[in-house]
Amino acid sequence: MNRTFILFLLLLFFINIFLAVIYYQGKYQGKKIFPIINNQEEDESTSIEASKITLFPTSGPTPTNSPKKIPHGKIGFTVGVKNNPVMRIGFLDPYDPEIGQKQTVSITVKNPSPVDSVNAAIQTDKETKQFPLKLVEGTALDGRWEATWEIKDTYLYTYILVLDAVSGVDTSKAIVTLR
Numbered sequence: 001m002n003r004t005f006i007l008f009l010l011l012l013f014f015i016n017i018f019l020a021v022i023y024y025q026g027k028y029q030g031k032k033i034f035p036i037i038n039n040q041e042e043d044e045s046t047s048i049e050a051s052k053i054t055l056f057p058t059s060g061p062t063p064t065n066s067p068k069k070i071p072h073g074k075i076g077f078t079v080g081v082k083n084n085p086v087m088r089i090g091f092l093d094p095y096d097p098e099i100g101q102k103q104t105v106s107i108t109v110k111n112p113s114p115v116d117s118v119n120a121a122i123q124t125d126k127e128t129k130q131f132p133l134k135l136v137e138g139t140a141l142d143g144r145w146e147a148t149w150e151i152k153d154t155y156l157y158t159y160i161l162v163l164d165a166v167s168g169v170d171t172s173k174a175i176v177t178l179r
Contacts (some may be wrong), residue, residue, distance in 0.1 A: 043132040067156040067179070070096050070179055080175070084111050085168040086110050088107075092178070094125050098151070099154065101150070102149065102150050104147070105120050105133070108143070109142075111141060111170065114140035114167060115140045115166070117166045121162040122162075135145055158179070163176070
C-alpha cells in the first residue's frame with residue numbers, strides 16, 4: 001500500500017473518533033466524558049466526580065402533594081351540557097368554605113318541558129353528600145335552582161360538584177371539578 005492511502009485511513013479513523021466523542025458528549029447531556037476535548041470550565045455541579053449515586057433506596061420522608069390553591073368568595077361557573085334539561089350558569093358561594101360553614105350552589109336550568117328535579121352531590125376528601133335543589137327564581141321551564149348545605153369535611157385534594165337535572169325521561173349531568 002502506498003503512503004498516501006495509509007494517511008487517508010488514519011485521517012478517517014481520527015475523524016470517526018472525533019465524531020464519536022461529540023456524539024457521546026451530547027448523549028450524556030453535556031457531562032464531560034472526555035474533558036480534553038471540551039474546553040469549558042468545569043464546575044462541581046456538572047462534573048462526574050461531584051455526582052453521587054445511591055445504589056440502594058434509602059428510607060426518608062415520603063413527599064406529599066400540596067393542595068392546589070383555590071379562589072375565595074363567590075365564584076360563577078358555566079356548564080356546557082347540550083342535552084335537555086340544559087344547565088347553563090351556576091354560582092358557588094363561598095367557593096372556599098371552612099368546616100362548619102354553609103355553602104350555597106345555584107344553577108340555571110332551561111327545558112322545553114317542566115324540570116322535575118335538580119340534585120347536587122358534593123364530593124370532598126372523605127365523603128360525598130347529596131342535596132336536592134329547589135326552584136327559587138323563574139319557572140320550571142327556565143329557572144334558577146338552589147341548595148344550601150353545611151361543609152363537614154375537608155376538600156384539600158378532592159372537591160367535585162355533580163349536578164343532575166331531570167325532566168320526565170330527559171336527564172342531564174354536569175361534573176364540575178372544583179379542585
